[in-house]
Amino acid sequence: MPKVAVELTRITKSFGAVRALGGVDLMLAEGECLGLVGHNGAGKSTLMHVLAGTLRPDSGSLAIAGEDVSAHFSAATASAHGIRCVFQELSLCPNLTLVENARITHRALKGFGWKARARKLIAAKLDEIFPNHGIDVDAEAGDLNIGQRQMAEIARAFTVTDEPLRVVILDEPTSSLDAVTAKQLLTFMRREVAKGVSTILISHLLGDVLDHCDRIAVMKDGKVVAERAARDFTRNSLVAAMGAAAETKSVRQIRSRAAKISTEIAVAATPETAGRTASLTVNKGEIVGLAGLAGHGQTRMLIQIFEGARKPGGATKVAGEAAFIAGDRQSDGIFNLWSIGENTTVSSLKTLRRGPLIAADREAEMARDWKERIGIRTPDMNDNILTLSGGNQQKALFARALGSKADIVLMDDPMRGVDVSTKLEVYDMIRKEAEAGRSFVWYTTEIDELSHCDRAYIFRNGAIVAELGPDELTEDKVLHASFAESA
Amino acid sequence: MTNYGESRNHPFLSYRDCESRMTALALNRKTLRALLPLLSLVIVLVATFYAQPRTMSYFGLNLMLQYAVPIALATIAQMFIITVNDLDLSIGPFVGLVGCIGATYLNDTPLLGIVALALCIAAYAAMAALIHLRNLPSIVVTLGASFVWLGIAVLILPSPGGKAPDWLKAIMSLQVPVVPFPIVAALAIAALVHVGLMTSSYGVIMRGTGGNPRAMARAGWSELRTKMAMYALAGLFGVLSGLSLIGLTTSADAHIADRYTLYAIAGVILGGGEFVGGRVSPFGAVIGALTLALAGSFLIFMRISPDWQIGAQGAILIIVLALRALINTGEARR
Numbered sequence: 001m002p003k004v005a006v007e008l009t010r011i012t013k014s015f016g017a018v019r020a021l022g023g024v025d026l027m028l029a030e031g032e033c034l035g036l037v038g039h040n041g042a043g044k045s046t047l048m049h050v051l052a053g054t055l056r057p058d059s060g061s062l063a064i065a066g067e068d069v070s071a072h073f074s075a076a077t078a079s080a081h082g083i084r085c086v087f088q089e090l091s092l093c094p095n096l097t098l099v100e101n102a103r104i105t106h107r108a109l110k111g112f113g114w115k116a117r118a119r120k121l122i123a124a125k126l127d128e129i130f131p132n133h134g135i136d137v138d139a140e141a142g143d144l145n146i147g148q149r150q151m152a153e154i155a156r157a158f159t160v161t162d163e164p165l166r167v168v169i170l171d172e173p174t175s176s177l178d179a180v181t182a183k184q185l186l187t188f189m190r191r192e193v194a195k196g197v198s199t200i201l202i203s204h205l206l207g208d209v210l211d212h213c214d215r216i217a218v219m220k221d222g223k224v225v226a227e228r229a230a231r232d233f234t235r236n237s238l239v240a241a242m243g244a245a246a247e248t249k250s251v252r253q254i255r256s257r258a259a260k261i262s263t264e265i266a267v268a269a270t271p272e273t274a275g276r277t278a279s280l281t282v283n284k285g286e287i288v289g290l291a292g293l294a295g296h297g298q299t300r301m302l303i304q305i306f307e308g309a310r311k312p313g314g315a316t317k318v319a320g321e322a323a324f325i326a327g328d329r330q331s332d333g334i335f336n337l338w339s340i341g342e343n344t345t346v347s348s349l350k351t352l353r354r355g356p357l358i359a360a361d362r363e364a365e366m367a368r369d370w371k372e373r374i375g376i377r378t379p380d381m382n383d384n385i386l387t388l389s390g391g392n393q394q395k396a397l398f399a400r401a402l403g404s405k406a407d408i409v410l411m412d413d414p415m416r417g418v419d420v421s422t423k424l425e426v427y428d429m430i431r432k433e434a435e436a437g438r439s440f441v442w443y444t445t446e447i448d449e450l451s452h453c454d455r456a457y458i459f460r461n462g463a464i465v466a467e468l469g470p471d472e473l474t475e476d477k478v479l480h481a482s483f484a485e486s487a
Numbered sequence: 488m489t490n491y492g493e494s495r496n497h498p499f500l501s502y503r504d505c506e507s508r509m510t511a512l513a514l515n516r517k518t519l520r521a522l523l524p525l526l527s528l529v530i531v532l533v534a535t536f537y538a539q540p541r542t543m544s545y546f547g548l549n550l551m552l553q554y555a556v557p558i559a560l561a562t563i564a565q566m567f568i569i570t571v572n573d574l575d576l577s578i579g580p581f582v583g584l585v586g587c588i589g590a591t592y593l594n595d596t597p598l599l600g601i602v603a604l605a606l607c608i609a610a611y612a613a614m615a616a617l618i619h620l621r622n623l624p625s626i627v628v629t630l631g632a633s634f635v636w637l638g639i640a641v642l643i644l645p646s647p648g649g650k651a652p653d654w655l656k657a658i659m660s661l662q663v664p665v666v667p668f669p670i671v672a673a674l675a676i677a678a679l680v681h682v683g684l685m686t687s688s689y690g691v692i693m694r695g696t697g698g699n700p701r702a703m704a705r706a707g708w709s710e711l712r713t714k715m716a717m718y719a720l721a722g723l724f725g726v727l728s729g730l731s732l733i734g735l736t737t738s739a740d741a742h743i744a745d746r747y748t749l750y751a752i753a754g755v756i757l758g759g760g761e762f763v764g765g766r767v768s769p770f771g772a773v774i775g776a777l778t779l780a781l782a783g784s785f786l787i788f789m790r791i792s793p794d795w796q797i798g799a800q801g802a803i804l805i806i807v808l809a810l811r812a813l814i815n816t817g818e819a820r821r
Contacts, residue, residue, distance in 0.1 A: 054705050076707030091705050093698030095765040100691045104706045110688035 002029040004066065005198040006083070006167055011050055011060035020046040021057070022222040028167060031196040033189065035213030035230060037206065038242055043222040044202050045088060048169050051200075052085040053078030065166070079105065082166030084157040086173055088202075090149055094142030098122055098152050101141055108161040125155040129188045130181055146176045154185060158192065168192070169200045174208065186212045206235050218242055266408055266439040269305055269316040273297040273462030280457050280464060282408070282439050284319075287430060289456035289473070290443040292482045297462035298443040302410040305441060309408065320407030323347060325397050327413035327443075333397050334385050341367030341381035343396050347404035370399035375425060391422040398426055402433060409433070411442045415449065427452050447478050458482055519814050524758045524774045527807050531781045538788040549667040553735055555780040556659070557582070559673045560728035561747045562754035562776040563680055563769065564721040569755050570684070570697045571717045572763045573618065573625030577633035578725055579748035581607070583741050584640040585729025590649025590739035593730075597652070604726050611722030615714040633748070640741035647740035651733040659734030673773050680769035693717055697765020746797075750779050753804050759811075778803075 006028045013021040021043045028034050036044050049055035051062070053075040061070040064081045084105075092101045102122040103109045109118045123137045135148050144152065150173065157168050170189070174182035186208060189199055193214075203209050209216060209230070216233050218226040218241040226241040233241075267282040274297065282288045290298040306324050308316030326332035335343055345352060345363050352362045367381040374395050378388060385393060394414060401409050415423050430452065434440055442453060450456050450473045458466040458481040466481035535551070536543045542551055561578050568575040585607060593600030614632055618625050663671050684690040696703050696713045704710060728747070733739045756762070757778055758771025782803055786796050 052705065053707075074707065075705050079707055085705070087705070091699065091702030093695040093702055093765065095698035096691060096695055100695070103688055103691045104695050104703065104708070114688045115686070 002031060004028070005030045005032070005064070006051065007063045008047070008051065009061045009063075011047065011057045011062070013046055013050060013055065013057050020222055021050070023060070024219075024222070024224055026217060026224060026227075028198050028200065030166075030198055031193055032215065033193045033199045033201060033213045035209035035216040036200055036202045036219065037204075037209055037216060037238060038219035042219040042242075044219050045171060046222075047219070048085060048087075048171055048200065048202065051078070051167075052083060052087075052169060054085075080163055082164035083169070084165065084167070085169040086150075086154050086157045086171060088171040088175070090146075090153050092141040092149055092153055092156075095140060097140055098135070098137040098144075098156075101152070102156050102159060105156060106159070106161045106163075108163070121159045121161070122152070122155060125159045126151065129155055129158065130184050133181075147178065147181065150176045151181060158188075165197055167198045167200065169202070171202045172204065173201070174203065174205065182208075206238055210235065210238070262437075264319075265317075266319050267305055267308075267317065267441065269301070269308060269318075271297055271301050271459075271462055271464060272304060273300050275463075277463035278457075278465070278467065282441055284407075284439055285434050285437045286455070287434050287440040287442060287453045289450045289453035290441065290459060291445075291447070291450055291456050291478050292459035292465075296459040298459050299412050300462070301459070302412055302441060302443055305408070306410055318408060321405060322408040322410055323401035323404050323406035325401045325409065325411045325414045327411075327416050329390070329393055329397065332412075334393055336386060338385060339382045340371075340376065340378055340385050340388060340396055343385045344370050344381070344399045344403060347400050347406075351405065366403060370403055374399045374402075374429065391418040394418050395422060395426070398429070402429070402438075406438075408439045408441065411440065411444075413443050413445050415444070415446065450478060516814050520759060520811060521768070521771075523807065523811055523814070524768075524771045524778070527757065527803070528774050528778045528781070531778050531785055531803070535781055535785040535788060538785060542784070542788075545665070545667055549669065551784040552667060552669040552673075552777065552780055553659075554732075554783075555669045555777050556672045556676075557728045557732035557735070557744070558747065558750050558754065558780050559676055559773045559776040560724050560731060561744070561751045562758075562772045563676060564724035564728060565751035566680075566755045566758075566760060566767050566769065566772045567684075567693075567717045567721040567724065568625070569752075569760055569762060570693055570765055570767050571714050572697050572700075572765070573629075573714075574752070574762070575629045575721060576626055576748055577629040577636055578721070578728075578751050579745045580633040580636040580640065580741075581611075581722075581725045582729040582732060582744035582747050583739075584636040584643075585726050586733045586736075586739035586743050587640040587644040587649065587741055589655065589730050589733045590651050591643055594650050594652045607726060608719055608722035611725070612715045612719040615718035616711065619711050619714050637741060644739055644741060647738065647743075649733075649739045651737045651739070655730055655734035656737055659731055670777075673777060677770045677773040684767070684769060694765040694767070697763070697767075750776070753800070754779055757804060757807055 004027060008024060008026040011021055011024045012019070024043070024047055026047070036047075038044050046055065050057045053073050056073070061068060062073060063069065064083070069077060069081065092098075093104065096104070099115055099119045099122060102118045103114065106118070106121075109121075119137055126133050126135060126137070130151050133148075133151060135144065135152060141149055141152065154170070154173055157170075158165065173185060177185065189201070190212060193199055201209060201213055210233060213230045216226075216228065216230050216238065217224050218238065220242060262284040264284040265281055266284045266286070268279065270279040271277050280288070280301070290301060292298065302324065304316055305318055306322050308314055309318040309320070309322035312318075335346070338346075341364060345366050348366065349358055349363075352359055352366060354362070364381070370376070371378070371381050376388070376392050376395050376399070378392065385396060388396065397414070415426070418426075430440055430442075442449070444450060453473065454470055456468045456473055456478070457464045458468065458478060460482060468477055468481065541547055561582055564578055565575055585604065588600060588603045588607070591600075592603050614628060617623065618628050661668050684693060692703070692708055693713060693716070696708070696710055700710055703713070729744065732744060736743065754775035755767065755772045757775030758768055758773070760767040760772060779800060782800050783796060786799050787793075791799055
């Protein structure tokens with residue numbers, strides 16, 4: 001029996017009424033790689049924050065190398081005990097160079113010559129993990145692209161000064177890495193594990209977890225529901241353990257809709273982000289998907305259409321008004337200080353006027369109406385928008401767009417971080433609205449969602465490289481179109 | 488399909504590095520940005536020399552720039568606060584209060600004076616604690632504090648007067664060969680702060696707190712402590728500013744430095760600092776302060792009435808910021 005590196009016992013944590021962790025037991029042995037998988041919101045990240053000392057659990061105990069540390073556990077003590085974490089949202093300071101960022105996690109890097117030591121430390125580790133990375137360690141983190149930042153942060157987590165290196169938590173470490181660097185990382189991780197370092201790998205890429213972990217723990221609703229050696233899992237049994245909602249939306253069902261789409265063209269546009277590209281058209285009442293690798297010009301396309309709707313006569317032809325549903329709720333979507341009702345009605349204020357003033361009763365009526373129609377779970381639409389969960393905030397944004405008079409609804413990967421049941425409700429609503437004659441342009445990073453679209457355009461490097469019809473919207477075809485040439 | 492969100496985090500499904508060409512361009516812009524404060528100083532200096540050639544001398548520069556030292560110190564104080572994403576609207580009245588203490592207690596009963604000044608610095612640190620613990624906007628707290636400073640200053644020195652200690656006057660009328668004292672002093676201040684804030688390992692922690700407070704907390708650094716340290720440093724430089732000011736004026740007045748609040752903010756921003764994100768530059772801030780001090784003299788030489796001066800200085804600020812925005816446009820979007 002190998003020695004225990006970390007042991008978590010009956011950890012609970014609630015945020016307000018939401019129970020994020022409901023009594024989690026988890027053990028990590030020395031020199032072991034544990035895979036942690038589960039749905040969005042299963043509590044993986046919360047659990048890792050507890051382990052990294054950045055969140056205090058409500059109850060439960062935590063022991064590191066046999067020593068109970070739960071009494072005064074903090075980020076500093078976690079680090080002193082050799083626990084490092086690469087968080088999903090990166091934690092580099094954008095205004096500091098990588099060398100300076102290395103200093104932040106290492107208290108020992110101080111006094112004369114600290115910079116030279118820090119430079120050597122981070123550069124050596126980057127070279128070790130990601131040979132030929134081409135990253136300048138004296139560049140400010142904010143000037144690097146997201147993949148380089150992720151590489152730098154991973155390298156930083158594995159650097160050692162005076163504090164030991166016992167456990168490294170990697171929360172979706174490959175989300176911004178390309179295939180080559182992701183492979184380098186996973187290989188390096190196995191090397192470290194062989195040396196006796198324990199790692200926890202959280203990933204949505206089941207293949208990575210199955211291939212590179214010794215043991216896999218599956219989380220669901222704030223609990224560990226399955227925990228076995230990795231070789232005892234298969235892809236299917238893992239998915240089954242996570243209790244993934246069986247989404248077998250048949251493509252055929254959608255195809256039967258195709259006949260109903262009008263031939264009237266709602267949007268005709270050519271991406272401005274590339275020289276050689278195909279064009280996009282959207283018919284009235286059609287749901288058109290934008291797919292491809294994340295960040296390859298899809299959002300620019302949506303913005304271009306949105307701007308085209310405001311400036312008639314441009315190269316981008318848009319028949320009617322457009323509404324935009326942001327995927328990044330916090331920065332582009334909600335008004336933090338406003339109520340749910342105000343957030344919902346803000347796009348329709350023109351129609352809610354009485355003379356020059358806003359008619360409060362009509363505003364409230366519209367808010368009430370949408371609360372029912374879209375099922376926003378709140379006792380009172382006058383509560384602040386932040387009292388809602390993420391999924392319900394997103395519903396309010398849908399209500400804002402659908403409640404306006406817009407003929408074309410632009411969606412910028414709006415289902416990020418939304419739970420499955422909300423998603424299903426919204427999919428239904430989109431279909432109904434489309435049947436009523438509204439057009440949807442839907443950028444999504446989840447290939448599954450394309451099955452709700454009538455057609456899809458695949459983007460690569462800012463250009464439209466393929467158009468897929470209803471019976472071609474399969475994972476294979478989409479991936480093939482996204483990667484042709486580049487992979 | 489049992490595709491379990493694979494698409495979103497597929498290693499292929501991520502960015503493509505296509506910005507190497509942009510990096511060279513961005514570096515260029517960066518240098519340009521860094522040089523902008525210096526450029527504006529040179530332009531104002533040349534304009535002043537053109538308007539009044541006799542200022543182009545040791546004595547002329549000394550006279551024109553003598554008030555640059557207290558302004559530079561107040562600007563550095565403001566810069567410390569801006570480094571941690573706050574804004575200090577009380578630095579002007581605070582400098583005035585220090586001036587009043589300096590021209591009364593410090594001269595009559597030095598020990599009491601020193602204790603009073605130490606209390607002032609402690610008050611700044613306490614203000615940081617209040618702002619952080621109660622999660623209050625710094626603008627509100629410091630605006631409130633500014634009236635407190637002013638009130639205390641009026642209580643200490645109800646009408647203009649008092650007498651600055653002789654040693655202060657001696658320091659401020661120091662003559663240095665070749666380069667006028669204010670320039671030497673300003674550069675020395677900038678160099679000192681540069682070493683502390685930009686190159687020391689603790690300066691990294693301070694700036695990091697402005698850049699990403701959450702990351703700092705995750706690394707186990709106390710934001711409260713950092714903020715208190717930065718505010719205390721701001722208090723210290725505010726005290727130095729007040730003392731250097733009365734060393735020049737030889738007497739004090741509660742309202743002597745009311746304009747410094749805006750000078751200090753303008754100086755930091757002129758010098759290339761940003762309101763949020765921990766991006767500041769000590770040399771830039773000092774150069775910004777010198778530019779503003781010179782702009783005052785230049786406007787007098789242009790026979791622009793003092794009533795219009797604040798407006799004219801505002802115009803200079805807007806022009807420089809517009810230039811900066813121009814440099815920034817086209818910088819790679821991320």
